[in-house]
Amino acid sequence: MSKPFDRAKFNKVLSLAESDHDAEALAAVRKAAAMARAAGLSLGEAVNGPDTEGGTVSTLRMMVMEAELAAARREIAELRRKTSGGGDDATFERGFQAGQRYGADRAAADLREQAFRRVKELEAELEAFRAPLDWVDVAERYYTKFRRGVNAAFAKGLLYRASVNKLMPADQAELRKFAATVERKAKRAKASTAEHAAP
Structure with missing residues (x-):
């Protein structure tokens, strides 16, 4: 080894x-x-040779993937904006008359789905370059938050995979996103208490 x-x-x-x-x-x-x-x-x-532990080649590859990830997220936002019903009535009327509205919506939904898949793939690839977290602790907090509701089975599976050290890169990306959200909320709460404490 x-x-x-x-x-x-x-x-x-x-x-x-x-x-x-x-x-x-x-x-x-x-x-x-x-x-x-x-x-x-x-x-x-x-x-x-290339350094897989954070050298210049790895850093460059990570920066390229982060740029691709940002581009995919912008593409999703643009597709949402285009299909959110923000167009004028004349445009919709022309689309319905031509019988193409359903096809355009379906095509936009397919493009959104491809962009979502690309975002997930890029997040999983980026996990290989990021510093590891305490996965079991983060998974326990994730399970505590989502143990009831739609994500209960996924949260339980995530906790199990973290406890046996079998997390997939997509699992790590999900837990990292959750940890970042919790950290941002904690910083906001700390900042607001500091504002209220100061005279």
Whole structure:
């Protein structure tokens, strides 16, 4: 089993290879090679290859996915705006007369569904790059909130998968979204109590 690759420590050890003392430089290269082997990489891959633990390639890929996610969310909002009934009566009348209104609504619904699916996929892909949370604690809070109602079965399944460490990326994305919502509410409550406490 390979260890996680610590890029910062690897770079620090490798910087010692520039030493004027040959023994120190050789020891640094050997230590860097050992760190790379422990992570399941060759020394060349560790020096030049992509870093899956937050290096520049991973950061760039994460930024691209976040941009795609924002674009997909904007597309959903635009489709909602177009099909929300905000058009004028003359437009609807022409659509009904031509018999195309149902087809246009159906096409817009299909596009919305594709955009929703893309948002879910991107959120799941992004989870691989984000720092892990205390999944069991977040899942317990999620279950406490949704144990009654429509999401009860899903919340129970989520709690079970978190407790046996079998969360899927989509589950992690859902829990991360829930944790962010709870955190925002806590910050708002703290800010409002601070405003009321100040004279």
